Amino acid sequence: MSVIVYTENWDGKFKKSSYELVSYAHAIATELGVETIAVSIGQVADDQLNVLANYGATKVLCAINEKFTVLDNAAYASVIARAAKANNASVVVFANNFTGKAVAPRVAVKLEAGMANSVTALPISFDPFVVPKNISNGKANGKQQINSEIKVISLAQNSFGLKENEGTLTIEAYDAELDDSKFSTQLVEKNTVSGKIILTDAELVVSGGRGMKSPDNWGPIEELASILGAGIACSRPVADEGWRPHSEHVGQTGKVIAPNLYIACGISGAIQHLAGVNSSKVMVAINTDPEAPFFEAADYGILGDVKTVLPQLVEAAKKFKAHQ
């Protein structure tokens, strides 16, 4: 018996979120008294793979095929489902991110398994198997009971944290026996910006709304973000107006993020905006309107003009970083 965890890599590297996921899978495996087995798809160096042991994995199965450089949902799902069956998995764990959303549902069907998506903590009970998750974009929550023999769950981003563990792991090459006919996604072109903090990965985020008044006023937001090492986000009208790129739009119809810190500058706090950010650990609202709904959602508030408040934050952040 085992808990299988799919540890995605980015150009051969794992991220903190991979370790969080292994920590989570290991906590479940410990409760069930079974082994934690990671599945890795694509080329990853052994020193990277070995780090997974620090979070509780005792084995990692490495599937390698040059075709894995392009995500093919069906092929990836085949590898993971096959590994789950071969290792008698009772639970299969994914991250609720781009790849998780693309692959996990297919794995669930292959394993005839019920699936819970965006789970926010450890199972509430194991028999029956019940997990907590948010519904209605965080406006409510639910306890979902999965009744199938195998359970597929995806963990909400930044909801569990890292749990270190002492141990070693064995690395096994895994032959998924996929012939070329199993791959059908053909990559035509790839466009990525390098060197920028990826918003969905960012632990700190500074965000601007219509209260910033003009695209020319983003200087202090960019400066504050760069000092703190934060990502930059915006409200929908800001992206719609073309003040900022669409990739920065957060909310119900944009990206959903869960950073440790979200600083909202001149954003009213409409329910559709909050739907994308209300899983942030700490939220700060800077707004001139004492009635702005964001003050009800925020942990810290500054009733003031972004024009005068942001430069103060930039100075304070500089001082803080200089003393660290």
Added chain:
Amino acid sequence: MKILVCLSNVPDTTTKIKLSGDKSAVDMTGVQWVINPWDELALTRALDLKEKSGGKIEKITVITVGESYTEPTIRKALAVGADDAVRINMMPTDDYEVASNIAAYLKDNPYEIVLSGIESSDYNGSAVGGMLAEFLKVPSVSSVSFLDIEGEEPILKREIPGGTETVKVPVPFVAIVQKGIALDPRIPAMRGIMMARKKPLTVVEPTGESAKSTFIEFGMPQPKAKVKMIDPENAGELITLLHEEAKII
């Protein structure tokens, strides 16, 4: 070529959530039902493609798994231009059941392109599209922000962390769509609403598998502690608090 758009019937996003007395259900009385925003955009894109296809795309069908109360939402989709609609008559309790029942229907009624949304705004499952593709054993592309048909070949863009990828997959396939697939949803015009009444809405009985999961209880988020206000003349204090009190920087 035919396109099928999956429609999830959801409460309007501004709906205040109420729970039933025993917390076993979300109280749906007085709820304003709408087409899930992603599905509305998927439909808009499908209609755009049909209109510029010069007859190559013959038909846009919408499908919902739900009881009769979902019909006003289905009629809205017909009013903006879908050609016909299918309702699988059941009250689904999870994404597995929804996907399995749509797949069962498609076995005898194939479509080249199936569109679903990345997430339904009520239960946030993010699963129906991917599950459907697996039941049908066809390719799926997720986080799709662009779909076009060049000649005979569909071309898609998907949003990956930090960028986009342009990809091709052979038909039939399922595209799971998100922001970007269309800008604004179409609004039904009077003429469309009149015509929608005459368009076919076929009701079929479920032949797929049953659910694998169920919600046993619902709750409301913990009320947040009151916001702590910081003097705007001394805003730098925030950085100290984030470090010493919140301990996040």
